[in-house]
Amino acid sequence: MALPGTSSGLHIAHIAAEMAPVAKVGGLADVISGLGKALQKKGHLVEIILPKYDCMQVDQVSNLKVLDVLVQSYFEGNMFNNKIWTGTVEGLPVYFIEPEHPAKFFWRAQYYGEHDDFKRFSYFSRAALELLYQSGKKVDIIHCHDWQTAFVAPLYWDVYANLGFNSARICFTCHNFEYQGSAPARDLAWCGLDVEHLDRPDRMRDNSHGRINVVKGAVVYSNIVTTVSPTYALEVRSEGGRGLQDTLKVHSRKFLGILNGIDTDTWNPSTDRYLKVQYNANDLQGKAANKAALRKQLNLASAYPSQPLVGCITRLVPQKGVHLIRHAIYKTAELGGQFVLLGSSPVPDIQREFEGIAEYFQNNNNIRLLLKYDDALSHCIYAASDMFIVPSIFEPCGLTQMIAMRYGSVPIVRKTGGLNDSVFDFDDEAIPMEVRNGFTFVKADEQGLSGAMERAFNCYTRKPEVWKQLVQKDMRIDFSWDTSASQYEDIYQKAAARARAAA
Ligand code: ADP
Structure with a gap:
């Protein structure tokens, strides 16, 4: 020192x-x-x-x-x-x-x-x-x-x-x-x-x-x-x-x-005071408790604990791939999952568009759009979600994919910028298994994103043991400074x- x-x-x-x-x-x-x-x-x-x-x-x-x-x-x-x-x-x-x-x-x-x-x-x-x-x-x-x-x-x-x-x-x-x-x-x-x-x-x-x-x-x-x-x-x-x-x-x-x-003191599920229950990679029951708590808080359906919850926390600006975020909401509904978006936009047209989507889904108990900035709620969403969407058009580094992994939420990202340096496709046999930690797609279109989401949903529903290991692996990655x-x-x-x- x-x-x-x-x-x-x-x-x-x-x-x-x-x-x-x-x-x-x-x-x-x-x-x-x-x-x-x-x-x-x-x-x-x-x-x-x-x-x-x-x-x-x-x-x-x-x-x-x-x-x-x-x-x-x-x-x-x-x-x-x-x-x-x-x-x-x-x-x-x-x-x-x-x-x-x-x-x-x-x-x-x-x-x-x-x-x-x-x-x-x-x-x-x-x-x-x-x-x-x-x-x-x-x-x-x-x-x-x-x-x-x-x-x-x-x-x-x-x-x-x-x-x-x-x-x-x-x-x-x-x-x-x-x-x-x-x-x-x-x-x-x-x-x-x-x-x-x-x-x-x-x-x-x-x-x-x-x-x-x-x-x-x-x-x-x-x-x-x-x-x-x-x-x-x-x-x-x-x-x-x-x-x-x-x-x-x-x-x-x-x-x-x-x-x-990322600041691993601030972003630490085992000490995070915003969470209903603190948890770590050895105790995924704690993570499930946060999912149940968020569903209750947001009035989402909670009959099926294993229904996958997809999170997205972002500034809603063109860089973040707003059309793909919108697509992810509809795609999640189609795949039978739940979606929580926390985001706000400095661009009035985008803010209005998402207010329209929020209104469209207001009586759907699987989709919630929270169009604001809320630090405390962001912690709860990282903890509650099973998957996390970052479909950016470009992304200098991106922190949310790393925070998500630390909280056991598997990232689904477009391969660009810092996302390309931190998320490695689970199905890519060209890279060692131990570094594969999420799902990626290359083309910034709906087809690319849909493909990655389908692979993630498939793994989640058909191979729960494999998924669990992936979650635990992600939580143990060292993203500290x-x-x-x-x-x-x-x-x-x-x-x-x-x-x-x-x-
Ligand atoms: P950018 O700097 O381009 O906004 P990053 O991924 O580098 O994107 O950092 C985003 C940070 O801001 C993360 O800590 C994320 O949790 C936080 N954040 C983004 N939107 C919101 C929101 N609506 N409410 C709370 N936190 C947010």
């Missing part, structure tokens, strides 16, 4: 827009706390910097207090005060930045989706770096995530390094290349970046339109660039890169894919060593 402050114990600061459970929209939040905790366990000093959102779950922060300092940061030609709050989330020290800016950037009752998101997060990126700079901390690694904090990379090297704040190295992780953060070039100046210097094809100008692209800027300016699975890292070098493929090819020497882990955190540790150490050598 490395000790903080020793040559191998690193000081790592994550600057991010989300962190579970205090400010969570999706997988990014899980990564910040899961990876942060794993690195802390390895002996590194890990700190997190987040915006202080009005809508965050303050009850998830211990010892939340305002620090007796005001950090001033630059924006649109003026200096603004920022209140700095500190607290502990999941054992990790967190700094929350509350800007004293008339636009009330983080008093919007939601995390994203505001007309001025580009402004809000470029402000935050600048203020977060200013906090590190003014604190005099000797940080080794500044790790920023997704477009919201991608501004950190060019700001660090073009602004702060010139002030002598240059001992750290920048790691940027793109959790999804669909969201790249683009704006007219002049908007870069708001946070103090030099528009003329950066609005160039080899720096921040988008590869296909005249605007600037913040994720591109982070790819160009960071010392390390990662994405969240090896397969997705390959996919984004071609059309999956959404226009950034050539940039990623140019910078391929510093780019790699590391599969996310341990291995992936070691990979991050390795690339951080190498970058920090190069920084020391350069100094």
Whole structure:
């Protein structure tokens, strides 16, 4: 184990827009706390910097207090005060930045989706770096995530390094290349970046339109660039890169894919307080009790304990294969199973469509659609379900298939991105039996999904003993952050060593 402050114990600061459970929209939040905790366990000093959102779950922060300092940061030609709050989330020290800016950037009752998101997060990126700079901390690694904090990379090297704040190295992780953060070039100046210097094809100008692209800027300016699975890292070098493929090819020497882990403290059926009954791989009776409890809670038919229950927990956005999720509902009904969907959509048309499906099935006691975000209920669905559907069109990593397996729910997924790196087809004789853990399909069409579902239902109903062994095997797979955190540790150490050598 490395000790903080020793040559191998690193000081790592994550600057991010989300962190579970205090400010969570999706997988990014899980990564910040899961990876942060794993690195802390390895002996590194890990700190997190987040915006202080009005809508965050303050009850998830211990010892939340305002620090007796005001950090001033630059924006649109003026200096603004920022209140700095500190607290502990999941054992990790967190700094929350509350800007004293008339636009009330983080008093919007939601995390994203505001007309001025580009402004809000470029402000935050600048203020977060200013906090590190003014604190005099000797940080080794500044790790920023997704477009919201991608501004950190060019700001660090073009602004702060010139002030002598240059001992750290920048790691940027793109959790999804669909969201790249683009704006007219002049908007870069708001946070103090030099528009003329950066609005160039080899720096921040988008590869296909005249605007600037913040994720591109982070790819160009960071010392390390990662994405969240090896397969997705390959996919984004071609059309999956959404226009950034050539940039990623140019910078391929510093780019790699590391599969996310899951937080095995949060996601642990043997200690999970949200469950009716805790259970483990040796006690599937406990799992059955959770299935019975959920059926009761949702008013689902419960005459046949062995009637298979299919779960799906997702943001309802095109990436997740919404037409295939819809198909899975009808297919489950046809195959005689039960289906529970927990999902909400930021896209009004999709939300309306699923409200229509929910209404259609409201008197059917085998199908339930819960169109909301509900963390507690998500735990109960993982525990209660026998199978879990993830039919994504693309999926950078995906956490739900791993969480599902940990709770003994067998995944049925499309072979793409991180799903391809974590789910291996039960019937594929080309791979060793011990790693086969779910059902996969390749083509993003109804036929492909139906085939995988039929094979899963067949195995479940005709070979209960085989199914039971599959469930137990899935529950015992190590999806902890341990291995992936070691990979991050390795690339951080190498970058920090190069920084020391350069100094
Ligand atoms: P993404 O980051 O693209 O949304 P991931 O699979 O990486 O997808 O992460 C999704 C995370 O969000 C999981 O922890 C999942 O349990 C959670 N989640 C998604 N939708 C909901 C919902 N409606 N209610 C509760 N949790 C949800």
